[in-house]
Amino acid sequence: MTTIRQATPADIPLMHSLVRALAEYEREPHSVKITEEQLLRDGFGANPYYECLIAEEDGRPAGFALYFPIYSTWEGPSLHLEDLFVQPEFRGRGTGKALLQAVAAAAVRRGSARLQWDVLDWNQPAIDFYHSIGAVMHGDWRRMRMTGEALQALATNSDEVTA
Amino acid sequence: MTTIRQATPADIPLMHSLVRALAEYEREPHSVKITEEQLLRDGFGANPYYECLIAEEDGRPAGFALYFPIYSTWEGPSLHLEDLFVQPEFRGRGTGKALLQAVAAAAVRRGSARLQWDVLDWNQPAIDFYHSIGAVMHGDWRRMRMTGEALQALATNSDEVTA
Numbered sequence: 654m655t656t657i658r659q660a661t662p663a664d665i666p667l668m669h670s671l672v673r674a675l676a677e678y679e680r681e682p683h684s685v686k687i688t689e690e691q692l693l694r695d696g697f698g699a700n701p702y703y704e705c706l707i708a709e710e711d712g713r714p715a716g717f718a719l720y721f722p723i724y725s726t727w728e729g730p731s732l733h734l735e736d737l738f739v740q741p742e743f744r745g746r747g748t749g750k751a752l753l754q755a756v757a758a759a760a761v762r763r764g765s766a767r768l769q770w771d772v773l774d775w776n777q778p779a780i781d782f783y784h785s786i787g788a789v790m791h792g793d794w795r796r797m798r799m800t801g802e803a804l805q806a807l808a809t810n811s812d813e814v815t816a
Numbered sequence: 817m818t819t820i821r822q823a824t825p826a827d828i829p830l831m832h833s834l835v836r837a838l839a840e841y842e843r844e845p846h847s848v849k850i851t852e853e854q855l856l857r858d859g860f861g862a863n864p865y866y867e868c869l870i871a872e873e874d875g876r877p878a879g880f881a882l883y884f885p886i887y888s889t890w891e892g893p894s895l896h897l898e899d900l901f902v903q904p905e906f907r908g909r910g911t912g913k914a915l916l917q918a919v920a921a922a923a924v925r926r927g928s929a930r931l932q933w934d935v936l937d938w939n940q941p942a943i944d945f946y947h948s949i950g951a952v953m954h955g956d957w958r959r960m961r962m963t964g965e966a967l968q969a970l971a972t973n974s975d976e977v978t979a
Binding site for chain 1: 825835838839844847848849850854855858866877882884885886887888889890891892893896898899916917919921923924928929930931932933934935936937938942943946949950951952953955956957958959960961962963966967968970971973
């Protein structure tokens with residue numbers, strides 16, 4: 654039986670291991686720099702950055718979904734699903750869909766105009782699944798990112814902001 | 817002279833017109849459903865969804881940048897730049913770069929690990945500009961989205977969430 658529940662601080666070690674398992678699936682195992690302490694502080698403090706749902710199959714942890722509010726200047730408050738992952742040994746019984754349904758319910762409860770997430774272009778099973786539940790791919794957008802020294806360098810050259 | 821300043825509630829009509837101008841550039845003029853009232857409520861209430869910077873050239877409004885906090889389960893708190901736009905008549909004088917520098921400075925001030933944004937794959941001038949300032953394209957991600965009836969339908973089938 655599938656159960657979806659809100660994550661609690663006691664789930665932090667589980668969440669950290671699931672984040673690492675997802676990164677391995679995404680072929681980026683070395684990209685996970687976050688610590689359990691950070692996950693705890695950022696998700697369960699006064700102004701949490703994210704919310705997390707845990708899926709259990711017959712009482713055993715099977716997967717998770719992690720999401721947070723974003724904003725669309727076309728439609729207003731929306732929800733971004735950052736991570737959705739089901740451990741390999743629990744796949745094929747609808748756990749992922751149950752998680753996604755629970756996130757959709759959270760979006761509707763908050764009055765979110767949109768629920769969005771990103772998928773790797775080579776992950777055809779995931780893409781097929783998302784299409785099957787009514788999601789639409791907006792394939793003409795590409796993600797740009799700045800981190801580390803490049804971000805610092807760009808920021809350092811900024812002195813024009815007035816209050 | 818370029819000046820970058822924080823938007824105030826008095827800028828809402830300007831922001832709304834810039835959002836619409838950006839949507840026209842993106843060939844989606846009919847996608848803007850947001851009202852000035854929503855922008856005001858969502859950006860200047862007790863828990864604002866976004867922050868906005870206005871660029872002025874010689875005292876005239878030239879463009880804007882709108883961003884909000886997001887979360888990376890690999891690196892922690894980050895910043896997403898949702899909109900960056902300079903009106904056509906002000907292009908070519910570095911206004912866009914000044915806005916992006918100011919957003920990068922905001923990211924560094926907050927301790928954001930990443931600054932990210934999305935670009936349309938046909939907007940080569942923008943892609944070239946972003947690469948020139950040190951941004952990296954993560955081209956293997958595709959955006960999925962659910963809205964309206966599809967989102968409602970998925971949410972309605974969720975009854976497994978326990979507290």
